[in-house]
Amino acid sequence: MTVAVDDDLWSAIGDPTRRRMLDLLLADGEGTATSLSEHLPVTRQAVAKHLGVLDRAGLVHVTPAGREMRYRVDDAQFARAVAQLAAVGTAWDARLRRIKRIAEAIQRTQDQTNQDKTKE
Amino acid sequence: MTVAVDDDLWSAIGDPTRRRMLDLLLADGEGTATSLSEHLPVTRQAVAKHLGVLDRAGLVHVTPAGREMRYRVDDAQFARAVAQLAAVGTAWDARLRRIKRIAEAIQRTQDQTNQDKTKE
DNA sequence: GATATGCGCAACCAGGGGTTGCGCATCTGA
């Protein structure tokens, strides 16, 4: 019942800084390491490394424009990442519900047993 | 529109080994560092460290039983973690849909412009 | 009581996120 997860994709969106970067890129359409770093508590170099990770994971594409490197989100791959989040979430949610159901069932049988005992 | 995420909780479930550990604990109800390590590609000590992280995040509880330390998942906290996954997922999904809508709108206005031009 | 089993602690290593420092390329304006 374990959900198969693309570890590269998951670890890419697992980092909080990278999640904020994706947020920023989605909000503004595109951005550079420098522009992103202005809205983040880390340096341009750190952002550049993260952009490298996101690029290798296929979550962003880069377009050279003069001396700038403009990044934008790859919608399709991003959608895949969101789907993975959802998959793990729903799988765990389902498991939680099943456990709760079983627990309630056990509770009921115990109540029944206790009731039987009081009858004796 | 950024979703507020409990970073400790997220980073706890962000690690693939910890996710598999949670899976195992949920499947078996409870487990020890030794028993879990038998189903994982890492040593008991590594598992023990992860259990420490999960414990500090409130995702598991430990019960000493003789020389064993039995861990089980905290349903409530685990549900919170799942909820966070779902929250980020749905937020991003919504943003994707909005972008797609805007893109389509732009497409339509461009089509309209082109049509106008052909009319001239 | 001797042996096996489960655990914790400590030291160590590799990789990743972060920083600073530097040099190179591209823009821009006087």
Next chain:
DNA sequence: TCAGATGCGCAACCCCTGGTTGCGCATATC
């Protein structure tokens, strides 16, 4: 046109984390 500003990449370094091995201690078990 050329000098300064701007954007970027590369390299070295630090610290934390995930992982390992090695050890000793406590609890079961025969």
